[in-house]
Amino acid sequence: xxxxxxxxxxxxxxxxxxxxxxxxxxxxxxxxxxxxxxxxxxxxxxxxxxxxxxxxxxxxxxxxxxxxxxxxxxxxxxxxxxxxxxxxxxxxxxxxxxxxxxxxxxxxxxxxxxxxxxxxxxxxxxxxxxxxxxxxxxxxxxxxxxxxxxxxxxxxxxxxxxxxxxxxxxxxxxxxxxxxxxxxxxxxxxxxxxxxxxxxxxxxxxxxxxxxxxxxxxxxxxxxxxxxxxxxxxxxxxxxxxxxxxxxxxxxxxxxxxxxxxxxxxxxxxxxxxxxxxxxxxxxxxxxxxxxxxxxxxxxxxxxxxxxxxxxxxxxxxxxxxxxxxxxxxxxxxxxxxxxxxxxxxxxxxxxxxxxxxxxxxxxxxxxxxxxxxxxxxxxxxxxxxxxxxxxxxxxxxxxxxxxxxxxxxxxxxxxxxxxxxxxxxxxxxxxxxxxxxxxxxxxxxxxxxxxxxxxxxxxxxxxxxxxxxxxxxxxxxxxxxxxxx
Ligand code: F6P
Numbered sequence: 001x002x003x004x005x006x007x008x009x010x011x012x013x014x015x016x017x018x019x020x021x022x023x024x025x026x027x028x029x030x031x032x033x034x035x036x037x038x039x040x041x042x043x044x045x046x047x048x049x050x051x052x053x054x055x056x057x058x059x060x061x062x063x064x065x066x067x068x069x070x071x072x073x074x075x076x077x078x079x080x081x082x083x084x085x086x087x088x089x090x091x092x093x094x095x096x097x098x099x100x101x102x103x104x105x106x107x108x109x110x111x112x113x114x115x116x117x118x119x120x121x122x123x124x125x126x127x128x129x130x131x132x133x134x135x136x137x138x139x140x141x142x143x144x145x146x147x148x149x150x151x152x153x154x155x156x157x158x159x160x161x162x163x164x165x166x167x168x169x170x171x172x173x174x175x176x177x178x179x180x181x182x183x184x185x186x187x188x189x190x191x192x193x194x195x196x197x198x199x200x201x202x203x204x205x206x207x208x209x210x211x212x213x214x215x216x217x218x219x220x221x222x223x224x225x226x227x228x229x230x231x232x233x234x235x236x237x238x239x240x241x242x243x244x245x246x247x248x249x250x251x252x253x254x255x256x257x258x259x260x261x262x263x264x265x266x267x268x269x270x271x272x273x274x275x276x277x278x279x280x281x282x283x284x285x286x287x288x289x290x291x292x293x294x295x296x297x298x299x300x301x302x303x304x305x306x307x308x309x310x311x312x313x314x315x316x317x318x319x320x321x322x323x324x325x326x327x328x329x330x331x332x333x334x335x336x337x338x339x340x341x342x343x344x345x346x347x348x349x350x351x352x353x354x355x356x357x358x359x360x361x362x363x364x365x366x367x368x369x370x371x372x373x374x375x376x377x378x379x380x381x382x383x384x385x386x387x388x389x390x391x392x393x394x395x396x397x398x399x400x401x402x403x404x405x406x407x408x409x410x411x412x413x414x415x416x417x418x419x420x421x422x423x424x425x426x427x428x429x430x431x432x433x434x435x436x437x438x439x440x441x442x443x444x445x446x447x448x449x450x451x452x453x454x455x456x457x458x459x460x461x462x463x464x465x466x467x468x469x470x471x472x473x474x475x476x477x478x479x480x481x482x483x484x485x486x
Contacts, residue, residue: 013139014079016057018048019130021098021150023080026064037075048147050246051462052078060133066090081137083130092122095323098150101184104325106149106173107286107380108406109180111325120186124153127193131157138165143469146197148172153189156196168469169197170241173382174408175207178214191219195230198472201241201465203382203408208238237472241465242408243383247392247457254365254393262366270353274309275435278371280364280386281378283316283356285329288377288404288421290336293352295427296375297340300351304432307349312375313367317358330356368393373434375402376409377421383408387416388453397443397450400434402427412452415445 025037052059058079063070070082085094096119105113131154134144146154146169155167181187191214194200202208212223222229228236253259267276277296281287296312299305316333320326333354341350359367368374374390384407391401391413403409403416410418417434419427437445 012079013142014056014058014137015139015142016052016055017134017138017142017144018052018057018059018061018147019134019144019151019154020048020059020061020147021094023059023061023063023082024049024052024078025075025080027068027070027082029065048462049078050459051466058137060130060137062094081133083133085126089122089126091322092116092119093126094150095320097123099320099323100325102149102152103173103286105180105184106176108174108176109183110379111285113183115183115185117185127151127153128157130154131161134158135161138162140164141166143168143466145170145466145469153193154196155200156193159196166469166472167197168199168201168465169194170201170243170465171207171382172203172243174204174380175202175210177210178217181210181214182218187214188218191215195219195221195228195236197236198234199237199239199465199469201239201468203240203242204411205240208240212238235473237468239468241461241468242412242456243385244453244456244458244461245385245388245392246459247388247453250361250365250389250392251395253362254369255395256365259362259365259369262363263369266366266370270311270313271349273311275305275311275372276370277310277312277373277375277431277435278367278390279312279314279316279375279377280367281314281316282319283326283330283333284319285325286378286380288379289314289316290329290332291379291421291424292375292377292427293333293336293340295424295431297336297344297351298424299428299431300340300344302428304428305435307344307346307351310351310435311353312351313353313355313371315355315357315359315367318356364389365393368399371399373400373402373431375431376407377402377404377419377427378407379404379421381407381409385409387413391446391449391453394446394450397446398439399446400437400442401445401449402431402434412456413449415448417445 025039028036028038058081060081060083062085063082066087067084069084072081100114101119104111130151135158138144141164143166144158148171155169158167200211208226212226215221215228216223226238279292281289337352337354340352344351368390376384376387378384387401387403387409401416403413403418404421405418417430419430421427
């Protein structure tokens with residue numbers, strides 16, 4: 001039970017606890033043995049950091065390196081509680097079950113998921129470690145907010161240890177339809193893990209519906225709309241809470257003199273092209289990078305675009321580099337870029353500038369400002385914050401966004417140039433339309449999208465989720481039949 005009065009506890013009890021696979025900072029050990037903390041990649045950190053600061057919360061997560069037994073510490077005003085992972089757990093829990101099983105399964109099976117019993121056992125063990133730490137540091141009746149697919153068993157494990165807590169869960173990636181989810185040998189355990197939460201949040205309404213339907217079919221609980229009634233009297237609320245960005249903060253950065261200067265410099269370094277196209281992604285097979293670059297190569301081959309006046313910059317942030325499917329993807333992209341640049345480029349004019357690296361946010365803001373067309377074409381994506389970041393930076397109402405209809409962002413950024421990323425010809429035509437749009441048409445679309453991201457920023461997202469969590473009624477008084485077996 002609550003360790004609130006336990007003298008052994010070194011960390012102060014927190015009223016808001018964030019549980020996520022990663023801490024908001026990665027531990028980097030240099031060759032000379034010195035240690036640095038670097039902001040971790042991905043949208044989650046950007047999204048949660050402001051909420052943490054406001055609520056004086058604690059964040060439980062992994063440091064990003066193997067076997068580091070670290071004491072809780074405060075970094076840049078944030079209270080951080082590291083959870084160690086052994087090298088074997090990184091392989092089985094993180095690279096294995098999280099990113100070799102769940103990630104492809106939840107993204108429409110665009111790569112084949114692998115099912116291994118040892119990976120599952122490791123997932124259970126690591127989830128238990130996170131749940132136990134949350135139970136230890138949460139104050140009496142505190143709120144615990146659990147994040148993402150790596151942590152789906154934590155809500156139920158935590159509820160067993162600490163029934164007094166209010167527990168929320170948010171899935172940052174898509175939640176698949178029943179037809180795909182049921183491939184998973186441990187489907188029932190995962191659903192029951194999530195049902196430990198009071199609120200289970202998703203990016204899109206369809207994902208919440210998939211979840212409720214699966215709970216009804218596979219676990220046998222009674223449901224009504226987005227509510228699930230459990231036999232023990234609890235009510236679980238499912239819902240959609242589309243995540244966003246720190247819109248104003250990013251716009252302010254984009255407006256700064258140094259970013260304006262850097263944007264100009266980038267265009268100069270690229271030979272002042274008439275049109276600059278930009279792609280920014282983690283190097284992940286769900287992002288549709290390969291087909292996007294292929295489509296662009298064909299536009300040059302067709303004579304619709306020339307390397308003299310158009311440049312494509314593709315930033316691909318290194319990610320999950322030891323997972324087989326990512327190793328293969330990197331090879332495929334390296335080969336494609338090499339072939340396109342070799343076949344279609346001229347001296348000093350490669351059609352594609354491919355940057356396999358991550359940049360600080362100032363450089364990203366400068367790239368967004370410099371780009372005439374932002375090309376975001378994932379095959380499936382929970383949200384895609386890059387699309388929103390581009391819009392936030394275009395305070396000049398210029399620029400065009402090409403956006404996959406399979407990204408969560410497509411629900412909100414309706415004035416983007418929408419594409420089906422599987423349709424190469426359609427993608428080529430839409431990229432051309434976006435490139436050729438006049439300033440009036442661009443401004444009409446951009447203004448509408450800017451209004452959306454201004455009104456729905458990350459603070460709004462977090463407040464909405466936490467408000468729904470605070471408002472949930474813990475019990476129902478319905479007469480229920482017992483749950484059926486799977
Ligand atoms: O968007 C999904 C996600 O797993 C985030 O939780 C994370 O910030 C990002 O992708 C990067 O992934 P990883 O933690 O595996 O490097």
